[in-house]
Amino acid sequence: MKVLVVLDNIKYIPDVHGFIERAGLVDATLVAVSNVDVDDGFDRVYKVGDVSSDILVKLGADVDGFDLYLAPHSKKCIEALSFYAGSKGIPIVTEVVDYSEEEGRIFRNILSGRGLVSYKFVTPMAITVASGKFKGSISRSPEVVERDVTPASRLIATEEKKFGGVDIENADIVVGVGRGFKAKEDLDMAFELAKILGGEVGCSRPIAADYHWLDEDRWIGISGKKIRGKLYIAIGISGAPQHIMAANDVKVIVAINKDKNAPIFEYTDYGVVADLYQFLPVFLERLKSKLGV
């Protein structure tokens, strides 16, 4: 067996190694294509200018004929892997969350996380591995080969995203805010709630992407962050599918929304149908007295 791994960040290596271990492929030849330095975990590393668009096609014989093409579920890796799979007619399955040895199948979530689809694990196949679902570590000293190739899409400039240094992905408790809040100052109520509970504040797409009230690292969604803690309290969030999918791994979900028909209530354990401006001050008051803070 030969496994080709595409990487644009070394933080994803435990995810791909975890999948390789679960799929019983630790004896396979492991080759990586990466635009960042990789000094462990592979037999060979092709260092390239960038990982996106047609980079794998350009590498040609270096990467052709592998049994499995593996990558983390990062945006540039999805692009590079899908383009290569398309050029070769190889099936591709993204954001794989589980592997079953008995069934010989891989699994991914669909329909906002309410459905699961399994695919026969065949070769050759291209797979992106969901973040945080597999954890593994394989140690090997790679032979590093520099390849002077760059993708067809030419990089002109990079722009930093505005981040506040908040890690909602690994927070136990997240308080989510949405369009139900009428002004930025009103988010203070959510921050107070998060503080009392020892959690972080997250938000829906419009709050980060349209209003820019909060930084993008607080955005819960398939284009933002995924949360998987023990409690999520969604306030004034109607529940777009992309938002719900990113919160689906949380153990207990609570929603507070004045519209009793908001889709979010279908995905919650406890729902409160109320105007957040009336409910939150009371909830904060009662919570403080009950918890003695």
Added chain:
Amino acid sequence: MDVGVIVKAALDVNVLRSDPSGRISIESIPLVISEYDRNAIYEGAKICEVTGGKLYIYSVLTWGPMERKLKDFENVIREALALGGEEAFTVVDKAINSSEPMYTSEILAKLISKYGSPKLILAGEASTDMTSSTLAPYLAAKLGYNVATFVKELKLGNGSIEVLRDADDRMERLSLQLPAVVSVTGEINTPRLPTLIQIRRAFRKPLHKFTLADLELSPIISRYEDYKVVTVKRKNIIIEDESIEAVADKLIDHLIQEGVVKR
């Protein structure tokens, strides 16, 4: 410059139906336009307005059975035409039973090459039902086009485009030669709702339906998929009481009972 937009009639994620064995009953879930396709259509319409080109809609009915899904599919395509499409080329065939990008791209590549072949093809960053984000790059490879995905700004150059793409922890400004397939995010624009006149006009715009045979393609039967409902069920308890105070107290009690809030 003519522009093509890939539109998907996606399973409505708010209407999940399953059989007693826990299988998703795809045949009884209605289809709706995939959310970010609206952004792609609006962006395409803007480009066509400036350049005087024609906006083509391309779509494949991927969910069966065909007879039960046809009405929803046509409504989705009419919506795409109301949003700015001028002419729609679609493939509807009983022998398509898979939403896998591998098969869908093959059909779309044939359809696009045969009808219109615009040099710029737009798609949504992901479909609302499957969210795989693979279709745009997979299709680009099939067509021999360049690709850029997760794009939130698009500028037309001379035989090229400049895009701002999301690269997770940063943004990248890229230049690529046409022809190209570009997937766009929800932030690229705010699509206008179609007016009544636009909706009425959409019914007079050409909507072509082809079969696989028309495109000289064989039946597409997936060898891979098996759909199930995720067993994680939510409790769906709506907390009600006479006063807000009582509701707040009940919610706090539930959270303490669940062990997620510590006294």
